[in-house]
Amino acid sequence: MTPAQLSRTVRHAWSRAVAEGALPDPAEPPDRVTLRRPPHGDADYASNLALRLAAGSGRSAAEVAAVLRERLAAEPGIARVEVRGPGFLNITLADRGAGLVAALLARPRPATLPEDPARDAARWAALTGEPPTFARRPCSPLFRVQYARARTVALCEGARALGLTARPEALPGAAEQALTALLADAARLAGPALARHLVRTADAFLDVLYAPAERSVLPVGDEKPEAAHRARLALAEATGTVLAGGLTQLGISAPDHL
Structure with missing residues (x-):
């Protein structure tokens, strides 16, 4: 389930x-449902819809949230819904991001710009306010984004050589879940906010890439390909799609190789 699909599901609930008469019809119905990452707990998304609906309804936000929780918990694709604090809905998806990764893999490969380091540095500096730099070192945020994108390409090439195909599945690891959450948020951003988000996404991907060997993206040595390898490969490929698309949207190249 993608964030857009979940937003529609919450509104439908x-x-x-x-x-059904379980909640009053508000004078100003919400035109959309905003989802955010919960500050605490391991849920995938949080919604403040109950707090918005409670205003002027004669009911507490906790009462409204309980009504919504009952209906949301029965929806396909939702594993758990909890009421937290004054009436926040914390929602855990059944696929833990596998649906989002599958949707990203279904997108056409982004058309990237020709590589031009001078243009890229100037454009990045204009967006972020950082001094222009051509340095290809980890201290450069732009380099980390372009490097992470290039590593996704290298992983896909390595997978093809091994005959390994990507298959989106739920990954329970904290690093993988953090990366999946960032991929979900990229589509709604633009300009400087997108540039900053791409840096966070690249860093999260590198955390997954350089995880211990038992959680590697590709099989190591004589290791046999397993479902986890296929799922992490799908996550890496989806990350490459988001990074390449984001860089192109910013007018910056996304080299296949660095």
Whole structure:
């Protein structure tokens, strides 16, 4: 389930509750449902819809959240819904991001710009306010983004040589979940916010890439390919799609090799 699909699902749960008489119809119905990463716990998303609906309804946000929780928990693709604090809904997806990765893999490969280090450095500096730099070192945020994208290409090439194909599946690791969450948020950003987000995404991907050998993207040595390898490969390929698309959107090249 993608964030957009989940947003529609939450809104549908509210509509059902109103139609069934479990909640009053507000004077100003919400036009959309905003989802954010929860500050605490291991849920995938949090919504403040209950707090918005409670205003002027004569009910507490916790009561509204309980009604929404009951309906959301029965929806396909949702594993768990909890009411936290004054009425926040913490939602855990059943696929833990596998649906999002599958959707990203289904996208056409982004058309990237010709490599031009001078243009890239100037454009990045204009977006972020950082001094222009041509340095290809880890201290350069732009280099880390371009390097991470190039590593996804190298992984896909290595997988083809091994006959390994990507297969989106749920990955329980904290690093993988953190990366998946960042991929979900990229589509709604632009300009400087997108540039900063790409740096966070690249760093999260490198955390996954340089994880211990037992959690490697590709099989190591005589290791046999397993479902986890295929799932991490799918996550890496999806990351490459997001990084390449984001760089291109910013007017910056996304080299296949560095």
